[in-house]
Amino acid sequence: MQCERIRRELPAFVRGDLPPRERAEIEDHLSTCPLCAEEAVAMKGLGETIQHGLKQWVDAGECPPAVVARIEVHIRSAVRRPWWRTWQASAGLVAAAAAVFLVLLGARPEFAEQMASVPLLGSLAAQFITPDLNVQVAALSTESVVQQKPRRVIDLDVSGTKDGVILTLQKVEIADAFTRLLYVVRGTTLDKQVAATAYEPQLSGPNGAIRLRSYSATQRKDYIQFAAYFDPIPAGQVLTLSLSGIPVTAAEPVGWTINQDQAETANGHPDALGAVMVAWVRQENRVLATIQWPEGRALHLTGWSATDAGGKSYPLREYGRPVTANGIRIEQLVVDVPPGIPRLTLTAGQVVRHAPGSWQVSFSN
Amino acid sequence: MTLEERFFTLYRPEQGRLFRTAWAILGNEADAGDALQEATIRAYRAFDQLKGGAVAFPAWIRRILVNTCTQILRKRMRVVPVERPEDLAEEQAAPELDIALGSEVWEAVKSLDERYRAVVVLRFLNDMQLEEIATTLDIPLGTVKSRLHTALKMLRGRLQASDGERRGAI
Numbered sequence: 001m002q003c004e005r006i007r008r009e010l011p012a013f014v015r016g017d018l019p020p021r022e023r024a025e026i027e028d029h030l031s032t033c034p035l036c037a038e039e040a041v042a043m044k045g046l047g048e049t050i051q052h053g054l055k056q057w058v059d060a061g062e063c064p065p066a067v068v069a070r071i072e073v074h075i076r077s078a079v080r081r082p083w084w085r086t087w088q089a090s091a092g093l094v095a096a097a098a099a100v101f102l103v104l105l106g107a108r109p110e111f112a113e114q115m116a117s118v119p120l121l122g123s124l125a126a127q128f129i130t131p132d133l134n135v136q137v138a139a140l141s142t143e144s145v146v147q148q149k150p151r152r153v154i155d156l157d158v159s160g161t162k163d164g165v166i167l168t169l170q171k172v173e174i175a176d177a178f179t180r181l182l183y184v185v186r187g188t189t190l191d192k193q194v195a196a197t198a199y200e201p202q203l204s205g206p207n208g209a210i211r212l213r214s215y216s217a218t219q220r221k222d223y224i225q226f227a228a229y230f231d232p233i234p235a236g237q238v239l240t241l242s243l244s245g246i247p248v249t250a251a252e253p254v255g256w257t258i259n260q261d262q263a264e265t266a267n268g269h270p271d272a273l274g275a276v277m278v279a280w281v282r283q284e285n286r287v288l289a290t291i292q293w294p295e296g297r298a299l300h301l302t303g304w305s306a307t308d309a310g311g312k313s314y315p316l317r318e319y320g321r322p323v324t325a326n327g328i329r330i331e332q333l334v335v336d337v338p339p340g341i342p343r344l345t346l347t348a349g350q351v352v353r354h355a356p357g358s359w360q361v362s363f364s365n
Numbered sequence: 366m367t368l369e370e371r372f373f374t375l376y377r378p379e380q381g382r383l384f385r386t387a388w389a390i391l392g393n394e395a396d397a398g399d400a401l402q403e404a405t406i407r408a409y410r411a412f413d414q415l416k417g418g419a420v421a422f423p424a425w426i427r428r429i430l431v432n433t434c435t436q437i438l439r440k441r442m443r444v445v446p447v448e449r450p451e452d453l454a455e456e457q458a459a460p461e462l463d464i465a466l467g468s469e470v471w472e473a474v475k476s477l478d479e480r481y482r483a484v485v486v487l488r489f490l491n492d493m494q495l496e497e498i499a500t501t502l503d504i505p506l507g508t509v510k511s512r513l514h515t516a517l518k519m520l521r522g523r524l525q526a527s528d529g530e531r532r533g534a535i
Contacts, residue, residue, distance in 0.1 A: 008514045011488075012495055046521055051489040053470020054389065058490065060467060061385030067398040068380065071405050076369065 002029070006036055014044040151175055160359040164189045165246050167359040174365065178213060179203075179230045181241060183361075186223035189248040201228045205239045235365050244358035247299050254301060255347030258287065273297045273351065287337055289346060292330045299329070303349030306335040309342075316346070372412050375422040376405065382423075383430050389471070389486045390434040392479055400437060404430040431491055435501045438483055473523040481516035484509055 006029050012018050013026050030037045154172040161167075165187035173180040181203070203210040213229040233239060256277045275293035291301065299322070306316040314337045322331040337344060366374070383404070387397035408426045415425055474485055483502065487493045495513070499506040 008510050011513050011517060012510070017494055042521070043517065046517060046524075047489065049524070050470055050474065050485065050520060053467050054474065054486065054490040056467030057471040058382050058385040058389065061381040061388075063380040063384040063401070064394070064398070067384065067401060070398070071402050072373075074402060075406060075409055 003033065003036055006030075006033075007039055010036075010040050010043045011047065014040060014047060154363065154365070156363055158361045158363060160361045162359055163187075163248060163355050165248060165355070165359065167241075167243055167246075167361060169241055169361045169363060172363060172365070174233060176232065179210070179233045181226075181228045181230065183226050183228070183241065184223050185226065185243070185246065185359075187248070189250075190224075190246065200243075201226070202242050202244075203228075203230050203233075203239055204242070205233065205237045207234075207237075210239070233365050238362055238364045240360050240362045242358045242360040244354075246355050246359065247352050248355045249302065249350045249352050251303075251349060252351045253347055253349055254351065255345060256289075256291075257343060257345045258289065259343050273301075275301065277346075285336060285338055287335045287344060289333045289335070290330065291333070292328050295324050295327050295329045298351045298353050300352035301331060301348035301350070302352060304333060305347050305349065306333075306337070307345050307347075308337075314341075314344070368412065372409055375419055376408075376426065379423050379426060383427065386427065386490065387430055387434050389474070389490055390431065390483060391437060392475070392482055396437065400434050401430065404433040407433065431487075435487070438479075439501075439503050441479070470524070473520050476523065477516055477519060481512055481519065484512045485516045485520070488513060 152174045156169050159166050159168040167185050169183045171182040211231045258280055273293045274297055277291050280289040304316050306314045314335050316335045322329050384401050387400045408429045487498045495509050499509045
């Protein structure tokens with residue numbers, strides 16, 4: 001609708017940011033449309049309130065003393081001197097250790113990527129993955145820094161396949177403080193939208209399980225790349241990496257129909273999943289539907305479509321990721337549908353479940 | 366006065382404003398502290414190239430800070446954006462305010478989801494044009510406009526009374 005489009009441009013218009021042609025077009029509309037003209041006045045007032053309020057808030061600000069101190073220490077001790085001299089001159093000091101750590105990370109971005117998922121380093125290394133951000137916080141003892149270099153690297157390419165999903169262990173790095181495993185999971189039935197916590201790995205040897213410290217996942221186009229950190233592993237043993245319950249999709253339509261006043265099961269088998277539509281909200285150009293099911297039955301309902309009684313389709317999107325609360329999985333959908341459509345059918349084309357069993361690969365240290 | 370002392374003389378009066386600017390853009394104090402540290406070090410390194418002296422310093426370091434913050438935002442925003450229920454639901458009625466004080470405006474802005482807050486702050490606090498915001502955050506201009514539109518709607522609701530909606534439930 002014309003007014004909807006004009007209103008989108010109003011924030012730019014009231015600040016005088018629009019080029020002459022667009023500006024004239026909006027002025028024309030405003031001279032004939034009292035509702036939009038009123039909206040423009042309100043928008044201008046609102047913008048000024050926000051601007052004034054934010055600037056007032058910023059001007060009243062103080063920097064927390066801890067941040068002030070940290071910045072001064074960092075500038076005075078690390079910035080001016082060449083890095084190697086800093087290392088030699090003040091090895092014992094906390095500030096210098098931060099500088100050493102900083103420099104090591106700066107010189108080797110791939111090192112930073114390795115450290116991103118080690119729990120003790122957290123936000124520091126996470127910001128370092130792309131080398132153009134080169135400064136961070138977190139003083140760290142020099143020992144831990146030195147320990148991070150792997151003593152030994154085993155390059156592998158071993159895979160385990162099941163149900164069309166392939167687990168490939170690429171590399172094992174053994175350091176004093178941890179063991180790092182790099183592996184990839186791929187497959188056409190793999191559901192990559194499910195959170196990476198579904199893929200918690202296990203590593204075991206002849207003496208039992210090796211403790212998992214942390215793991216991280218990077219979504220790529222056709223696969224998911226993982227890096228997992230475990231406790232250090234002993235030499236001369238055969239170890240097995242396993243993943244259980246990888247999420248895979250299966251085609252299995254489920255759905256509901258929403259009339260003006262109620263929702264009813266239309267097609268598919270929501271009963272088999274115990275899935276229910278618990279609420280919907282109708283706004284001027286949208287319907288927001290909330291669906292839930294017991295967590296154990298399915299991870300995710302996907303491949304959604306929305307159609308009216310005549311079979312016409314409407315754009316639909318998932319509203320965030322499904323969340324879990326008290327063993328119930330909740331999903332929300334948004335359908336862009338204009339007013340006056342009395343009946344809408346929502347259908348999920350696929351169900352994502354944990355596949356039973358586990359994938360395993362073994363290697364020898 | 367050494368270079369270091371000159372830098373800090375100019376820097377200290379700005380620090381509170383800079384911290385809050387970073388906080389506004391990034392949404393939390395911890396990230397604000399990190400970004401401020403990063404920006405301060407960059408500014409320090411480039412300090413001898415600054416022309417215009419003391420007068421030019423505040424705007425210059427603010428520019429460095431905003432760039433540092435938007436760099437962080439760009440990385441965060443690489444995930445495909447999805448909306449959440451809070452975005453659609455109208456807010457409960459708040460008392461009508463004739464003059465919104467600084468902290469009340471900030472409370473309202475702070476409560477926005479990051480994607481909306483970032484656009485509002487860059488627009489109204491940093492006076493960026495919409496095209497500039499689009500380039501800076503590496504998102505389409507249309508997205509900036511619609512986010513701003515939605516954000517203003519939400520802010521209006523949070524700063525004044527709001528309307529209701531139709532609901533259905535089973």
